[in-house]
Amino acid sequence: xxxxxxxxxxxxxxxxxxxxxxxxxxxxxxxxxxxxxxxxxxxxxxxxxxxxxxxxxxxxxxxxxxxxxxxxxxxxxxxxxxxxxxxxxxxxxxxxxxxxxxxxxxxxxxxxxxxxxxxxxxxxxxxxxxxxxxxxxxxxxxxxxxxxxxxxxxxxxxxxxxxxxxxxxxxxxxxxxxxxxxxxxxxxxxxxxxxxxxxxxxxxxxxxxxxxxxxxxxxxxxxxxxxxxxxxxxxxxxxxxxxxxxxxxxxxxxxxxxxxxx
Amino acid sequence: xxxxxxxxxxxxxxxxxxxxxxxxxxxxxxxxxxxxxxxxxxxxxxxxxxxxxxxxxxxxxxxxxxxxxxxxxxxxxxxxxxxxxxxxxxxxxxxxxxxxxxxxxxxxxxxxxxxxxxxxxxxxxxxxxxxxxxxxxxxxxxxxxxxxxxxxxxxxxxxxxxxxxxxxxxxxxxxxxxxxxxxxxxxxxxxxxxxxxxxxxxxxxxxxxxxxxxxxxxxxxxxxxxxxxxxxxxxxxxxxxxxxxxxxxxxxxxxxxxxxxxxxxxxxxxxxxxxxxxxxxxxxxxxxxxxxxxxxxxxxxxx
Ligand SMILES: Nc1ncnc2c1ncn2[C@@H]1O[C@H](COP(=O)(O)OP(=O)(O)O)[C@@H](O)[C@H]1O
Ligand SMILES: [Mg+2]
Numbered sequence: 015x016x017x018x019x020x021x022x023x024x025x026x027x028x029x030x031x032x033x034x035x036x037x038x039x040x041x042x043x044x045x046x047x048x049x050x051x052x053x054x055x056x057x058x059x060x061x062x063x064x065x066x067x068x069x070x071x072x073x074x075x076x077x078x079x080x081x082x083x084x085x086x087x088x089x090x091x092x093x094x095x096x097x098x099x100x101x102x103x104x105x106x107x108x109x110x111x112x113x114x115x116x117x118x119x120x121x122x123x124x125x126x127x128x129x130x131x132x133x134x135x136x137x138x139x140x141x142x143x144x145x146x147x148x149x150x151x152x153x154x155x156x157x158x159x160x161x162x163x164x165x166x167x168x169x170x171x172x173x174x175x176x177x178x179x180x181x182x183x184x185x186x187x188x189x190x191x192x193x194x195x196x197x198x199x200x201x202x203x204x205x206x207x208x209x210x211x212x213x214x215x216x217x218x219x220x221x222x223x224x225x226x227x228x229x230x231x232x233x234x235x236x237x238x239x240x241x242x243x244x245x246x247x248x249x250x251x252x253x254x255x256x257x258x259x260x261x262x263x264x265x266x267x268x269x270x271x272x273x274x275x276x
Numbered sequence: 277x278x279x280x281x282x283x284x285x286x287x288x289x290x291x292x293x294x295x296x297x298x299x300x301x302x303x304x305x306x307x308x309x310x311x312x313x314x315x316x317x318x319x320x321x322x323x324x325x326x327x328x329x330x331x332x333x334x335x336x337x338x339x340x341x342x343x344x345x346x347x348x349x350x351x352x353x354x355x356x357x358x359x360x361x362x363x364x365x366x367x368x369x370x371x372x373x374x375x376x377x378x379x380x381x382x383x384x385x386x387x388x389x390x391x392x393x394x395x396x397x398x399x400x401x402x403x404x405x406x407x408x409x410x411x412x413x414x415x416x417x418x419x420x421x422x423x424x425x426x427x428x429x430x431x432x433x434x435x436x437x438x439x440x441x442x443x444x445x446x447x448x449x450x451x452x453x454x455x456x457x458x459x460x461x462x463x464x465x466x467x468x469x470x471x472x473x474x475x476x477x478x479x480x481x482x483x484x485x486x487x488x489x490x491x492x493x494x495x496x497x498x499x500x501x502x503x504x505x506x507x508x509x510x511x512x513x514x515x516x517x518x519x520x521x522x523x524x525x526x527x528x529x530x531x532x533x534x535x536x537x538x539x540x541x542x543x544x545x546x547x548x549x550x551x552x553x554x555x556x557x558x559x560x561x562x563x564x565x566x567x568x569x570x571x572x573x574x575x576x577x578x579x
Contacts, residue, residue, distance in 0.1 A: 019380070026377055030368050099366065108364035108421070111328050112381045113353050275331035 066152040071226035082201035082220035090194025097181035116272040165223035168257030172216035287336035298485035311476030312465040357422025367407030412443040469568040509553040
């Protein structure tokens with residue numbers, strides 16, 4: 015069973031399932047919000063950037079907030095749709111007795127959703143970066159942005175692995191859907207939480223990829239709060255290390271679940 | 277003698293320390309319909325799952341088409357169609373689309389799909405979504421899917437469960453003609469003898485995971501017994517007085533097995549002498565259905 019054939023089959027099964035429409039809605043609405051925000055972008059005299067790079071980085075932190083909100087829900091919703099196709103009517107039995115391999119099915123389903131999560135992440139990055147480039151005319155700090163993008167991909171791997179495991183293990187898809195909401199909540203609040211909190215929970219890893227934050231400079235003579243934007247340096251060794259662990263966990267989970275009775 | 281299509285040696289499955297399938301030695305010959313009988317919970321589904329690689333055995337060996345299952349799983353499954361418990365299908369797709377999907381998986385042509393759809397009588401309904409099919413239609417679709425790979429073996433777990441008598445009859449005729457025309461070996465399970473006795477060449481009866489009978493219906497009939505039932509005004513006393521005849525007390529009635537006609541008058545005399553009143557006596561041959569329920573130790577409400 016080769017992968018491209020397995021992808022084809024997956025697409026065929028998704029007829030009338032509003033799978034891609036769900037993705038589109040989850041992506042387009044927040045993307046429109048982002049575009050609207052950027053359209054009205056203007057420099058405030060109360061926010062101080064030490065360099066033009068920091069403008070990009072600060073905007074990146076805004077995107078990560080949005081993504082942290084959307085991606086865990088997206089992971090749960092989409093993987094649940096793909097897994098529930100087979101959970102219903104014990105279709106695993108139909109597939110396995112027709113010599114389809116559980117590991118191939120698992121991988122194809124993972125990769126399909128992972129690809130869509132990455133596409134959403136990428137669209138956000140491109141939209142923000144190009145719009146800012148238009149406004150600022152300044153060179154894009156490609157290297158650091160790219161690293162943070164890869165870091166976010168690591169968080170996507172973690173989120174999706176957990177969601178997929180739950181979707182297969184618990185027939186009742188309410189479990190994975192509620193987990194998705196919970197995960198989004200954690201991911202959303204984690205930038206406000208202490209670092210150790212982010213390190214401990216897989217959904218905290220979105221926040222660990224944030225490239226800039228603000229620091230209060232106190233009120234100015236006009237009584238308005240002034241802010242300084244400061245750069246953050248994500249610990250990529252740790253992020254990639256944990257992501258790799260999750261890839262290993264994903265493979266182990268796949269092996270274990272392939273042996274379960276169906 | 278030809279090698280059996282399915283052969284198991286000491287096949288065992290343990291759940292939570294209990295042998296739910298216990299040392300099964302099955303032999304299913306080619307081209308026959310094998311009726312696999314047993315009460316609910318006897319272990320039929322578990323056995324069939326093991327035969328299809330859906331759950332690993334805890335012990336024992338499986339050979340299908342004369343080769344060990346584990347080593348030839350892929351080749352064996354290519355020639356084996358199956359339904360376990362309930363039909364599997366994608367409800368949001370039409371009947372035709374369900375078969376199309378399987379066509380792609382199995383690498384068979386569209387003509388094959390049309391052929392099996394006609395065979396199970398679903399061709400006219402092929403463009404309806406399967407979730408709108410009746411249970412009988414879903415069962416027939418599942419059979420069509422099982423037939424799509426041109427199987428040499430069909431493993432069908434209670435394929436007529438929940439169907440009305442007409443639906444049961446249709447599926448029965450279909451299986452009969454398949455076994456005959458295509459020389460397909462069929463293993464079909466049921467908890468009702470009546471659903472199977474008209475098609476099975478051989479039956480195996482499973483009880484608590486053990487095979488307690490394997491043979492033809494004719495051979496099973498040899499175990500038919502005479503049953504004599506006596507209703508009296510004092511069953512307990514009767515039990516004592518007639519202890520030489522080894523009766524059982526069921527529903528306050530005395531039940532005797534294989535009592536000869538000549539033995540009845542002296543027996544009644546004994547009761548009368550003991551002052552026991554007799555209401556009713558019946559002396560009859562158990563039918564096959566009764567015998568079956570007696571063997572599996574359960575009386576199902578008749579359908
Ligand atoms: N996955 C499982 N875990 C634990 N016990 C099981 C499992 N599957 C079946 N059993 C038990 O094994 C016995 C046989 O079940 P089954 O094979 O479904 O019987 P049948 O199909 O003859 O009705 C039952 O007592 C059932 O509860
Ligand atoms: Mg069963």
